[in-house]
Amino acid sequence: xxxxxxxxxxxxxxxxxxxxxxxxxxxxxxxxxxxxxxxxxxxxxxxxxxxxxxxxxxxxxxxxxxxxxxxxxxxxxxxxxxxxxxxxxxxxxxxxxxxxxxxxxxxxxxxxxxxxxxxxxxxxxxxxxxxxxxxxxxxxxxxxxxxxxxxxxxxxxxxxxxxxxxxxxxxxxxxxxxxxxxxxxxxxxxxxxxxxxxxxxxxxxxxxxxxxxxxxxxxxxxxxxxxxxxxxxxxxxxxxxxxxxxxxxxxxxxxxxxxxxxxxxxxxxxxxxxxxxxxxxxxxxxxxxxxxxxxxxxxxxxxxxxxxxxxxxxxxxxxxxxx
Numbered sequence: 001x002x003x004x005x006x007x008x009x010x011x012x013x014x015x016x017x018x019x020x021x022x023x024x025x026x027x028x029x030x031x032x033x034x035x036x037x038x039x040x041x042x043x044x045x046x047x048x049x050x051x052x053x054x055x056x057x058x059x060x061x062x063x064x065x066x067x068x069x070x071x072x073x074x075x076x077x078x079x080x081x082x083x084x085x086x087x088x089x090x091x092x093x094x095x096x097x098x099x100x101x102x103x104x105x106x107x108x109x110x111x112x113x114x115x116x117x118x119x120x121x122x123x124x125x126x127x128x129x130x131x132x133x134x135x136x137x138x139x140x141x142x143x144x145x146x147x148x149x150x151x152x153x154x155x156x157x158x159x160x161x162x163x164x165x166x167x168x169x170x171x172x173x174x175x176x177x178x179x180x181x182x183x184x185x186x187x188x189x190x191x192x193x194x195x196x197x198x199x200x201x202x203x204x205x206x207x208x209x210x211x212x213x214x215x216x217x218x219x220x221x222x223x224x225x226x227x228x229x230x231x232x233x234x235x236x237x238x239x240x241x242x243x244x245x246x247x248x249x250x251x252x253x254x255x256x257x258x259x260x261x262x263x264x265x266x267x268x269x270x271x272x273x274x275x276x277x278x279x280x281x282x283x284x285x286x287x288x289x290x291x292x293x294x295x296x297x298x299x300x301x302x303x304x305x306x307x308x309x310x311x312x313x314x315x316x317x318x319x320x321x322x323x
Contacts, residue, residue, distance in 0.1 A: 035254040050273025054281040060262035066296065067255050072130035075248055080255070081123050082237035083244075085230040087256025092226045101219045101254045106296075107212050113206040114221065115228025121201035122229065123236075124194050131191030133299040134291035140178060140195035141311055143284065145319040146204030146312075155207055162323040171315020177308025190260030239303055279320035283313045 071080055105111060121141075128137040146168050152158040179192045209221060244252060269278050287310065293299035300310070 001192060006013060007123045008063045020159060020277065030150070033289075048273070048277075050269045050271070050278045051281040053079065053272065055284050056280065057262040057265035057269065058284035059288050060258045060265060061285045062134075062138065062159055064255050064258040064262065065129055065138055065289055067251050067258070067293045068126055069129045069134050069293075069297070071248060071251055072126075075244060076240040076242055077123065077127045077130060078233065078236040079242055079244065080242050081119075081126050082230075082233040083252040083261065084126075084255055085119075085226065085233045085254065088226045088259070089230050091256075091260055092223050096219055096223050099200070099219055099242065101217050101223075105170070105216060105220065105224075107216065110208055110212045111216075112223040112228065114205050114212075116232070117201045118205040119229040119232045121205060123196045123233070124201065125198040128191050128195035128198065131196065132189060133301075133305075134297070135286050135299070135309075136157075136178060136192065136305065137195045138289040139283075139286045139312055141198040141202070142286065142316060143171060143175060143196060143199035143277075144202045144206060145173075145316045147200050148206050149204050149319060151207045152210065156211060159223045160323065164177040167315045167318030167322055169315075171312050172317065174311025174313075175313060177304045177311065178193040180308075181302045184271075214243030258317070278298070280317040282320075283316065 068080060125137065125141045127139070131137075149158070149160055149164050149168065179189055179196070182254045205225075212221070252256065266282075269281075274280075290299075290301075
């Protein structure tokens with residue numbers, strides 16, 4: 001899921017929406033340069049089709065998170081991450097071969113940085129799911145839109161207006177509520193900080209993508225990230241290896257399939273609608289995760305969690321729309 005979150009924010013700015021020609025069954029409209037019996041699909045319809053795909057991706061990612069949480073008590077997070085990376089490379093390699101993209105690059109250091117922080121974002125997200133409520137882990141990892149403008153401002157010298165600063169402050173106020181202590185002895189929840197670090201690392205990965213997007217093909221970026229993640233997860237999995245049972249193996253495959261479905265859906269969604277329209281719907285993942293967490297694990301929110309969640313979502317949406 002973190003791979004997708006890193007890439008969709010970058011790709012959506014370069015997409016141009018074009019009207020689609022569809023057969024006409026009833027009333028015919030004939031415009032200049034238009035063939036009889038054909039009509040232009042209204043642009044607004046396509047804009048709302050995009051959010052529909054984003055909502056579909058949200059369900060897929062939330063379901064994936066629920067399966068990860070189900071497996072976490074019986075399988076080490078390192079093993080789960082390894083199988084997720086293994087399935088990812090199986091998906092990426094055929095795309096690479098079909099598109100005949102060269103693997104030569106002039107910025108290997110940026111690919112290494114993107115791969116390492118991308119792997120870190122995925123690993124910390126998977127691990128946090130085993131420590132805190134599912135929806136809270138998802139929400140804190142979705143703070144990427146709050147971190148990304150700051151990192152881009154420091155690294156790429158991209159401008160930040162008052163609207164962006166306001167969105168970031170709103171979002172991080174919500175983070176403070178989400179990380180409120182459960183008892184008088186702990187200042188911050190460990191699981192919450194780990195999930196938050198996932199959002200930070202994903203923002204670094206996103207900024208790295210922006211840094212090399214002028215010269216590097218998207219497929220090449222995805223391949224190096226997936227390959228580095230596979231190598232890193234293989235090392236960690238070897239240290240704490242546990243052979244999955246048949247049921248666990250099937251669920252690990254399902255996690256990979258759901259991640260692929262989510263990636264395809266969100267890519268399609270952001271090719272049909274601009275970020276200002278589709279961006280807010282990415283947070284439906286949190287809604288689906290909250291429902292699944294309540295139904296399967298009895299995870300209920302207190303007033304701090306509800307208030308913090310609302311502020312983070314508002315801040316994230318404002319940041320997406322502002323940028």
